[in-house]
Amino acid sequence: MSDPLLAVSDLVVDFQTRAGNARVLDHITLSVNEGEILGIVGESGCGKSMTALSIMGLIPDPPGKITSGSIKLSGQELVGMGVDDLCKIRGKDIGMIFQEPMTSLNPVFTVGEQIAESVRLHEGVSAKAAQARAVDMLEAVEIPEAAARANAYPYQLSGGMRQRVMIAMALACRPRVLIADEPTTALDTTVQAQIFDLLQNLQDEMGTAIIMITHDMGAIAELADNVAVMYAGSIVEMGKVDNVLSHPDHTYTKGLIACVPHLSSSPGPVRERLMEIEGVVPALTDLGKGCAFAPRCNAVLPRCSSDKPVLLATQENHLAACWAAEAEMAE
Amino acid sequence: MSDQNIALTVKNLKVHFGGKKNIFGRKSNTVHAVDGVSFEVPAGTTFGIVGESGSGKSTTALAIMRLVHITHGEVTLRDTALSALEGETLRDARSRFQIVFQDPYSSLNPRKRAGALVREPLDLMNIGTPQEREAKVAELFRQVGLRPEQRVLFPHQFSGGQRQRLGLARALSTRPELIVCDEPVSALDVAIQAQILNLMGDLQKKLGLTYLFISHDLGVVQHICDTVAVMYLGQIVELADRVSLFTNPRHPYTRALLGAVPSVYGKKRDRRNRVRLQGDPPSPINLPKGCRFASRCPVAEQQCKEAPPMLETHSDGHKVACFLSGHELSQ
Ligand SMILES: Nc1ncnc2c1ncn2[C@@H]1O[C@H](COP(=O)(O)OP(=O)(O)O)[C@@H](O)[C@H]1O
Ligand SMILES: Nc1ncnc2c1ncn2[C@@H]1O[C@H](COP(=O)(O)OP(=O)(O)O)[C@@H](O)[C@H]1O
Ligand code: SF4
Ligand code: SF4
Ligand SMILES: [Mg+2]
Ligand SMILES: [Mg+2]
Secondary structure (H helix, E strand, C coil), rough: CCCCCCEEEEEEEEEEEEEEEEEEEEEEEEEEECEEEEEEEECCCCHHHHHHHHHHCCCCCEEEEEEEEEEECCCCCCCCCCCCHHHHHHHCCEEEECHHHHCCCCCCCCCHHHHHHHHHHHHHCCCCHHHHHHHHHHHHHCCCCHHHHHCCHHHEEEEHHHHHHHHHHHHHCCCCEEEEEEEEEEHHHHHHHHHHHHHHHHHHHCEEEECCCEECCHHHHHCCCCCEECCCCCCEEEEEEEHHHCCCHHHHHHHHHCCCCCCCCCCCCCCCCCCCCCCCCCCHHHCCCCCCHHHHHCCCCHHHCEEEEEEEEEEEEEEECCHHHHHHHHC | CCCCHHHEEEEEEEEEEEEEECCCCCCCEEEEEEEEEEEECCCCCEEEEECCCCCCCHHHHHHCCCCCCCCEEEEEEEEHHHCCCHHHHHHHHHHHEEEECCCCCHHHHCCCCHHHHHHEEEHHHHCCCHHHHHHHHHHHHCCCCCHHHHCCCCCCCHHHHHHHHHHHHHHHCCCCEEEEECCCCCCCCCHHHHHHHHHHHHHHHHHHHHHHHEEECCHHHHHCCCCCEEECCEEEEEEHHHHHHHHHCCHHHHHHHHHHCCCCCCCCHHHHHHHCCCCCCCCCCCCCCCCCCCCCCCCCHHHHHHHCCCCEEEEECCCCCCCCHHCCCCC
C-alpha cells in the first residue's frame, strides 16, 4: 500500500506549565487518505485542538513543543521543518477552519480581500486573478450574491456566512488536507447541516482529506468514515465509524454515547435517568501511571491503576486501549 | 386541568426593542424580539422552548423574570400578575421566581465565595436569621451535589459543571415556584451535561419544581420537557406535549429543525436525502406581512405570503400556526 496522504505517528507534545510538565499529546498515531473524513471526538481538554495545531505547525513554542514523533504529508516529514517551508505548506497543502471564524478573520479587511490575499500568498497569481478566485470560492461555498458579498466586512455577515467564508478561505488553494476544529459548534443545527452538506460536496469534488473535530457523536455518525476517540491526550479508541458507534469497546466511548439524550421520533419516558460519566477530565500535569480514565471508569480492573493500556486490535479495523476490553476479548 | 395547577401563565407577551419615533411620530427599526407569545405551565412540570438563535427565547425568559421591559401582555405566577408589579412589590416577589443562565461563570460574581453567592438571594430578600441562612446554604450545597466545605472557594476554583450546580443552588435558595433555565447545559461537555440534567430531574421530583427550560438542543428538550413550544422570529409556531411534538411534528419549521439534527443512529450520507432549511431567518425588524417562515418554507403557497397563519388548536390539543397543517382543527 502507498503512504497515506497524512500520517501522524507516535506524536508527543509537551507543555511546560507552572504545575509542571503537561503531556498534552501522548503517542498519537492516526492517518487520513484522500477523500476520507476522519472524525476526532472527546470532551474539552482531551487534546483535539492540539492534534490539529501540531499538524498545522502552530503549537506555541514555548511553552509547548513537539517532543517526538512524526507528521508526514505524502511521505514528506513536517516535524522539524523550517518555518518558511512550513508556512508554504500551511494554507496551501493543509487548510484549517476554526470554531469561531471571527477570531481568525481580520475585521478590517473585506472577506474578498482576505481570501484573495491567501491565494496570492500561496500561488503568486496577480491581484486581479486572486480577486476573481475569491469570488469563485464564495460561490463555491454557496454564498448568495457572492460578488457583492466579497466586499462585505466579517461583522456584516451572519455566523453561518462567516463560517462559509472561513471554508472558502481554507479551500481557496485547494489544500489536500482540511482540518475543521469544531466548525459548527457555535452555529444553529440548521446552519450546521448546511455547512456539513457543503463540506461533503466540496470533498466529493476536490477529493480533500478532512479531519473533523467535534464533540457531537451524531455529526461523526453522519459525516465521518473513521473516528478517533481522545481522552487526556491519548487516542483511546479508533476505527470505522459504524463499528465504533454500534460496538464501542472502550468504557469511555460507551459512556460518551450513552450519556447523550439522543433525539428520537419515538421518545422514551420523560427524564429517564441518563447514564453518567462521573467526575471530570483530569489535569494533564498529574496523570498517574495507569489508565487516565480509571478514576471515572465503572469497569475498572486491578491492573488499570498501574499499567497504561495500549491500543490493541479488538475487532477488524478497530483499536481500543482498555484492559477491560482486552479481557473481554480473551474470554 | 384546574387553574390552580397552573404555575405560570403568559398571555400575548410582546417585547419590542428600539424603535425611535421618526418625525411623523411613527416608530422605525423596531426589533420584534417577542411578538405575541402565550402559553401555560402546569405546576411541577417542565415547559421547553426551542428555536434557532434570535428567535426570542432568551427575551421571553428575561421578560418573565422582569429583567427586560414588557411591551405588551401579561405574565402571571399563580395568582400574581408579575407583569403589573413594580418597585418594592416586584422585589418582594422575586424570591418566587429565579433564573439559571447558560454560562454560570459570567453570571457569578468572581470575587465572592461560593457560599456567599448562594446565600446572596436570602440576604437580599431578608429570609431567615443569619444562622438559619448559613445552615440553609450548607443544605443547598448538599442538594446540588457539592460539599458544604466548598462554600469557601471562589467560582474559578470550580469546574464548569460545578459552577452550574452553584447556579442551581443559588436559584433554589429562596424556594422559588418557578425556575427559568436559559440554555443551562449548552456550554457543558456531554458527560457533565448528563450529570446536570439528572440533577435537575431529581430536584424537580423531590421539590416539585416548575421549570421553564430553554435550549436549542432538541435531544435535551425531548429528554427533559413535558411540553414543548417551537419559536420562530418572536412567535410560537407549534406547541404540544413532548410525545405528540416529536412523534408527529406538524409545522414545516419544526420538521426542518428535527431533520437538521444529526443522529448517532444515522449513517454516512443519510443526510443527503433530507430537506434542508436554506439561509438564515429574516430580520426581526422588517417582518413579512404573511407567514414569517414563508421565505424558507419548502411548501409555502401564495396565501402564506398574504396573511399570517394563527396558532390554532387541533382536536388533540396540538397547536400549530400553519395554513397547511390545519386538517383536524377543533371548532
Ligand atoms: N498554553 C497552554 N499551556 C499549557 N497547557 C495547555 C495550553 N494550551 C492548552 N493546554 C492544555 O492542553 C490540553 C489539550 O487541549 P486542547 O487540545 O485544546 O483540547 P480540546 O481541543 O480537546 O478541547 C488541555 O488539557 C489544555 O489545558
Ligand atoms: N437589548 C436588545 N436590543 C435590541 N435587540 C435585541 C435585544 N435583545 C435581543 N434582541 C434581539 O431580539 C431577537 C431575539 O433575541 P433572543 O431573545 O436573544 O433570541 P434567542 O435567545 O432565541 O437566541 C434577536 O434578533 C436579538 O438580536
Ligand atoms: S483500562 Fe481499565 S480504567 Fe481504563 S477504561 Fe479500561 S477498564 Fe476502565
Ligand atoms: S403557513 Fe405557509 S409558509 Fe408558513 S409554514 Fe405553513 S406552509 Fe409554510
Ligand atoms: Mg478544542
Ligand atoms: Mg438565547
